Amino acid sequence: MKCFKLAAIAATVAALGATVANAQDQNLERLKGMGNTATSMNIATVPQEGKNADAIRANLKNVKLPDGFKIELYAVVPDARYMAVAPSTNMLFVGTRKTTVWAVTNRNNGDTATEVKAFAPSIKFSNPNGVAFTKDGFLIVAESNRILHFPAAEYFYEGPDVAVGVVVPEGKLIPVAEQSFNHTGRVVKVDKDGKIYVNLGQPYNVQPADKVALFDEVGIGGIVRYNGLDGTGRTVYSRGMRNPTGLSIGPKGDMWATDQQVDGLGDDIPPGELNKLTKAGEHFGFPYYNGHFKVAGSSAAMDLKDMKEPAGHIFPQVEFPAHQAQLGLTHYTGTTFPKKYQGGLFVAAHGSWNRSVPSGYLVNFVPIKADGNAGPSEVFADGFLDKTTGRALARPVDVANLPDGSILVSDDYAGALYRISYSGN
């Protein structure tokens, strides 16, 4: 009797789930076939003026920059995370950790965006954090466990129905059994050969001993690479990371990635990492190390006390102060900033959530020396934390280059994009 009742309930739940999933699959299937969904042609826009925008502008007065630089509100974009600037048109896409990918357009070539609206509203995104363009204008969107691509997205986004293809089907980026929301905001980048790199955070503070081998094998706590939009050739490009939250591939092909540090070991250890990736198959130390700190066997990972130091592991090139949470980064590719910044890295520091005194809430600059290694990191933009109240005014997430040589910084706290430009001599 009990078995029958449970089976009936299970069947109903499964049927309901299937109904919702079917409606969702239908939209995706229709769009894949260049068909139409029933979505309204009028996509709601996000107001760019008013009380909220004014309050954000007032907060920006707290931000300190080097001489000659200024910061302005570029767009109001709720939950703004990683950015992909369009190759040909005056717009960019912004991922979120919720359910929307935003399309941000500057229609009059002025100092700010003029329109912010949802991209592909008929597709149900789940944690569409990572966005990137291929050279020929395909937008890639990486969710927790699926990767889609959108041909000519910078044109098709004007209407609700867009062309879409599947790079990695739902449930195939990582094993479904290892799925989580935590640490699965993906970052995706494309190299000059069209190969696609995806950062995979491991979901724990430190993974338990019985997950180490599986994660190593699958690339969870690392970066995986695909041949291209067809999603073939999945390889684990880098391993030994905890939660890699940024990736930048420079014009010369050099690759740099940030990594988040372990929580609960105190205010000042271990450091955040900036790693240089040189080739496939490298190990960056985790969970044995975070920075130079031995995590295995510490109070955060007692069950790893017998772990062996990984062979050939690579220490970070830069160690950031603990818990500042450096996330997205980009090579500066413009020419309007002073020479010292050209070719170097701008890194967004989200700010701490578990430090007794808040730290971070800034943008770093890291120069790349002639020998290709990183120079010391410096604070470039500070003041996104109101130090008198200890509360965030903004939490920087990512940095992107605009074609005019200025840079954008995204903020998922106030929900905005800020433009930093140089006008000094």
Added chain:
Amino acid sequence: MKNAFFVCLFFAVFNCHADDVAAGRAKSDTACSLCHGANGISTLPNAPNLAGQQAIYVTEQLRNYRSGKRQNEVMNLIAKNLTDPEIAQLGAWFSAIKVNVETP
């Protein structure tokens, strides 16, 4: 002190201890709001809303997170440093937030 703590929990719904609510709000601003929102509506898809949550539930769960009886990597860390008065104040704050409920 312990009696006051107990009475505070009992009357939290009636907002009888405005001091506790204000203190709870201040504590939440620095320890909770980044994930659970400044007004108790969460900003993270995997963090629950706490606006209007039951005071007794909040305090019991915070104690359980603190002792390890309830396991969550993030909350075990956050609760580790909470004192009993702070836990009571957080219960008072979240339960004092008024919510309107509308079913679909």
